[in-house]
Amino acid sequence: MDYILGVIAVICIETIATVGLAVFTGFTGLFSLGHAAFMAIGAYTAAILTYFYNAPFILALIAGMIMSGLISIILGFPTLRAKLRGDYFAIATLGFGEAIRVILENMSITQGARGLPGIKHYTTLPVAIFFAVLVLWLTKNFIWSKYGRNAIAVREDAVAAEMAGIDLFKVRMLSLIYSAMCAGLAGGLFAHYLNFIQPVMFTSILSTRLTSAVVAGGMGSITGPVIAVALFIAVPELLRVANMWRLVAYGLILVLIMIYRPSGIMGYHELSFEAIKNLLRWISRGKTAGRKEM
Amino acid sequence: MFLQTLVTGLSIGGVYALMAVGYSLVFSILNFSNFAHGTIIMLGAYVGYFIISNLKLGFTFSLVGAIIGAAILAVLNVKLAYTPLINRRASSLYLMITAMGVSIFLENMVYVTVGSHFYSFPEIFKQTSIKFFNSDISPLDLWALVFSFISIYGLHLFLTKTKLGTAIRAASYDMTIASLNGVNMSRLISVVFILAGSFAGLAGIFLGIKYMVYPTMGWITNKAYIAAVIGGLGSLPGAVIGGILLGVIETFVSVYISSTIRDVFSFSMVIIFLVFLPAGLMGRHLEEKV
Amino acid sequence: MALIELKNVTKVFGGIVAVKNVSFSVEKDEIIGLIGPNGAGKTTIFNLITGVYDATEGKIIFQGRDITGENPVTIVKSGIARTFQNIRLFNKLSVLENIRTVLFRKADYNLANALLRTPKVVRIEKKLCDKSLEFLEVVGLTDYINNRADSLPYGLQRKLEIARALALEPKLLLLDEPAAGMNPDECLDLIELITRIKKEYNLTIIMIEHHMDVVMELCPRIVVINFGEKLMEGSKEEVQNDPRVLKAYLGEEYSYA
Numbered sequence A: 001m002d003y004i005l006g007v008i009a010v011i012c013i014e015t016i017a018t019v020g021l022a023v024f025t026g027f028t029g030l031f032s033l034g035h036a037a038f039m040a041i042g043a044y045t046a047a048i049l050t051y052f053y054n055a056p057f058i059l060a061l062i063a064g065m066i067m068s069g070l071i072s073i074i075l076g077f078p079t080l081r082a083k084l085r086g087d088y089f090a091i092a093t094l095g096f097g098e099a100i101r102v103i104l105e106n107m108s109i110t111q112g113a114r115g116l117p118g119i120k121h122y123t124t125l126p127v128a129i130f131f132a133v134l135v136l137w138l139t140k141n142f143i144w145s146k147y148g149r150n151a152i153a154v155r156e157d158a159v160a161a162e163m164a165g166i167d168l169f170k171v172r173m174l175s176l177i178y179s180a181m182c183a184g185l186a187g188g189l190f191a192h193y194l195n196f197i198q199p200v201m202f203t204s205i206l207s208t209r210l211t212s213a214v215v216a217g218g219m220g221s222i223t224g225p226v227i228a229v230a231l232f233i234a235v236p237e238l239l240r241v242a243n244m245w246r247l248v249a250y251g252l253i254l255v256l257i258m259i260y261r262p263s264g265i266m267g268y269h270e271l272s273f274e275a276i277k278n279l280l281r282w283i284s285r286g287k288t289a290g291r292k293e294m
Numbered sequence B: 001m002f003l004q005t006l007v008t009g010l011s012i013g014g015v016y017a018l019m020a021v022g023y024s025l026v027f028s029i030l031n032f033s034n035f036a037h038g039t040i041i042m043l044g045a046y047v048g049y050f051i052i053s054n055l056k057l058g059f060t061f062s063l064v065g066a067i068i069g070a071a072i073l074a075v076l077n078v079k080l081a082y083t084p085l086i087n088r089r090a091s092s093l094y095l096m097i098t099a100m101g102v103s104i105f106l107e108n109m110v111y112v113t114v115g116s117h118f119y120s121f122p123e124i125f126k127q128t129s130i131k132f133f134n135s136d137i138s139p140l141d142l143w144a145l146v147f148s149f150i151s152i153y154g155l156h157l158f159l160t161k162t163k164l165g166t167a168i169r170a171a172s173y174d175m176t177i178a179s180l181n182g183v184n185m186s187r188l189i190s191v192v193f194i195l196a197g198s199f200a201g202l203a204g205i206f207l208g209i210k211y212m213v214y215p216t217m218g219w220i221t222n223k224a225y226i227a228a229v230i231g232g233l234g235s236l237p238g239a240v241i242g243g244i245l246l247g248v249i250e251t252f253v254s255v256y257i258s259s260t261i262r263d264v265f266s267f268s269m270v271i272i273f274l275v276f277l278p279a280g281l282m283g284r285h286l287e288e289k290v
Numbered sequence C: 001m002a003l004i005e006l007k008n009v010t011k012v013f014g015g016i017v018a019v020k021n022v023s024f025s026v027e028k029d030e031i032i033g034l035i036g037p038n039g040a041g042k043t044t045i046f047n048l049i050t051g052v053y054d055a056t057e058g059k060i061i062f063q064g065r066d067i068t069g070e071n072p073v074t075i076v077k078s079g080i081a082r083t084f085q086n087i088r089l090f091n092k093l094s095v096l097e098n099i100r101t102v103l104f105r106k107a108d109y110n111l112a113n114a115l116l117r118t119p120k121v122v123r124i125e126k127k128l129c130d131k132s133l134e135f136l137e138v139v140g141l142t143d144y145i146n147n148r149a150d151s152l153p154y155g156l157q158r159k160l161e162i163a164r165a166l167a168l169e170p171k172l173l174l175l176d177e178p179a180a181g182m183n184p185d186e187c188l189d190l191i192e193l194i195t196r197i198k199k200e201y202n203l204t205i206i207m208i209e210h211h212m213d214v215v216m217e218l219c220p221r222i223v224v225i226n227f228g229e230k231l232m233e234g235s236k237e238e239v240q241n242d243p244r245v246l247k248a249y250l251g252e253e254y255s256y257a
Helices: A002-027 A035-053 A057-081 A086-106 A125-143 A146-156 A158-163 A168-194 A204-217 A223-239 A243-260 A273-284 B002-030 B037-053 B058-087 B092-113 B139-161 B163-173 B175-180 B185-211 B215-231 B236-257 B261-276 C042-049 C072-078 C095-102 C111-116 C119-139 C154-167 C184-200 C212-218 C236-240 C243-250
Strands: B130-132 B135-137 C004-013 C016-026 C031-035 C057-062 C080-082 C172-176 C204-208 C221-226 C229-235
Touching: A002 A035, A002 A125, A002 A146, A002 A168, A002 A204, A002 A223, A035 A057, A035 A086, A035 A168, A035 A204, A057 A086, A057 A168, A057 B261, A086 A204, A086 B092, A086 B215, A086 B261, A125 A146, A125 A168, A125 C111, A146 A158, A146 A168, A146 C095, A146 C111, A158 A168, A158 C072, A204 A223, A204 A243, A204 B092, A223 A243, A243 B058, A243 B092, B002 B037, B002 B135, B002 B139, B002 B163, B002 B185, B002 B215, B002 B236, B037 B058, B037 B092, B037 B185, B037 B215, B058 B092, B058 B185, B092 B215, B135 B139, B139 B163, B139 B185, B139 B236, B163 B185, B185 B215, B215 B236, B215 B261, B236 B261, C004 C042, C016 C042, C016 C057, C031 C042, C031 C212, C042 C172, C042 C204, C072 C080, C080 C154, C095 C119, C095 C154, C111 C119, C119 C154, C119 C184, C154 C172, C154 C184, C184 C204, C184 C212, C212 C236, C221 C236, C221 C243, C229 C236, C229 C243
Parallel strands: C016 C229, C031 C204, C031 C221, C080 C172, C172 C204
Antiparallel strands: B130 B135, C004 C016, C004 C057, C221 C229
16 A cells, blocks of 8 residues: 555656646647756755755755756756757757756765765655645646746747747746746655655656656646656556666657657647546447547 | 877767767758667667677677668668658657657667676777877777778768769758659658668767677767757768867866866757857758748 | 838848838828739738848838837837738637737736636636637637637638737738638628728738739738839829839730730
8 A cells, every 4th residue: 555655656746847847848839858957956955955954844845946946047048048949949958957967966965976865754645745736736727827828829839929929038938947846846855755866866768758748648738747647657666567667668658659649648638527528428429429529 | 198188089079970970960851859869879889799799700790780780770760660750740859759769768678688787899909009199099099080080981972972862962951842853752761861870880889899888878979969969960061070079178178177077068068059059060050931 | 200111121131132122101090002923022021020030221110119120029019910921820729819818918917826816817817808709709700719720711710810910909910911812702801801990990001912902902002012122102003004013923025915
């Protein structure tokens, strides 16, 4: 039972990072291959505060979020201002993510590549669930406000958005900061869940996994990426597959999704009770009516 | 000291250039960042290692085998993973993510099947170094440099002197127009991946000899895309110049400043170049049409 | 005083002159046609006015203020809106959301309010919704408010673009080939719509159009562009009877036939 609860806690933590990234990638349309770095920054900031300075957990988490947010501005200011092509921006974030990791490996306060052991276990299951629900709710509100609509407009057609008076830089920057702060929060929770962090946990593989959960879940959906995260984590856990096979399967799944269902599990839709009813109706009709809007 | 650093830098740069050429070649045609290129380099190194130490067939066979093996893998890669997306005219971002997926898949496939051991090549080039103006040059570095230049020059001749090469260059300017002019795009893409794969195999051998063979050795190939960004994504002369420049600058940074700052420095170069000189040193700038 | 004035505007793209020394002005409440063969540089002129490109030389004065080199967002704010030759809608948003999005300036709540979805946000969003419906009513799209923009038929997508531009409450409206791809009935409908919105919203309009009947019906004054230069400017009769215009459209051989 403890084991299953542990899996749920991990799903909750990764949901926070993924939902934040969904705002940036799914709704604003920019791809990042470096968001693991924001998780790392949040994790190290929070862990160093509780470990060396005995700071209260909640303050440490907030400090981690703020630090991630500030560093995202350093990344975003030049790159978003320059209006880089989508793939060039992604390559820049990959460089950024690797640079942060190398820096963490060479700082003394982070204890370099050996990592920080013995971080206090503050992230219990209720804490993880609380923050996951909170972030989901805030993100839903964000997307349904003018901020979210502006982000979608920028994703759909940047030129038209600009001609409608939407400041592309501001919108993209806001989404980046939001996603970085979510990743920072997830990182802080993660550090106090595992009780141990190491720079090698935050490589480009984690960044890719976060981005691919968004893509696999559906660009422009909040619930889709959450489902994808849950599947990515739960299925191999429950099957008790060795870690390396997981990554093999994950790479393969990523390729297959790109080939066969590039719009993701949920496409541009949200999972709601209404949608579940429709889905059940669709299944019971023997799939004859063709694809129903989910 | 200075000359020694320069020579070491040049030889590292030569391997970077070899890696970057294959990466840039794909970028020039399909306009996407093929992150699976590093994995193909790694697999090429494994093939070469297998031939030389398990089949005991000697260096020439090892080199040829690595080149052929990597080329076959590169073609399989494009046929199985990329072609469906290319046919659908998917955006380059989707191709890039697919490439990431391929890279994660293959790298971990090696982990679970071959394991995470480090294999080192048997001694091929004599360890004794050659004296050159008071500085030591290892024969390996020298050969790496020589092979890099010969093969890159060969590629240059192929692209400029043959009909197929001309078609590739035409397609890199405008794929639609090239296909309208009767160029068989599917075949052309295969040829490009055969070339890119061959370069990956060659780079894999030298990388393997220099740094040993292991599943995550593809990480070094991050330097390939950094080099390509510096030179200008999709530009072949840019890849060569970017690779050599990166090798030399990195060596100087690690000798004269600090070796820990070297990688931070290289990764920051990516961001700096993309922001201030997105076309790199040799690339052409593409603007979006309104 | 003219609402907008282009003074010797030139745009060079890497050695190629796309617009050369073009000057014209538009008075308030006027509607002028901008015509010329394909590739003459008409859309480039729109891109220069709206700040997508910076003019290489020359000045653009709007309401007595020099807007040359300003960024697109500032220019939109100062009262210029446009539509696009190749329709550019926010495809995956609904028809209603397409309008509500561009009304964001009227939504005076801050980020904290938005994140917590306070009653203030709900109230303002409701108001924006009603406001959007007004604009959709004007172009006759109220039956489609929940449809995704890219699911609309072509003609209605053009109308949605016009509604979106109207929602920016511009003083100057730039229409880039609004009648492209429309049949004669739809053209008549469009003429009626443009006449109506011009009156209702006190608009000044510059219209690029290839359908001559639409241009002749709507525009008392026409500017003809050819090879990036202003060929002539005058009333529609003057333009219709000018041999240079015929030559520009039909080429050398036909002009004296």
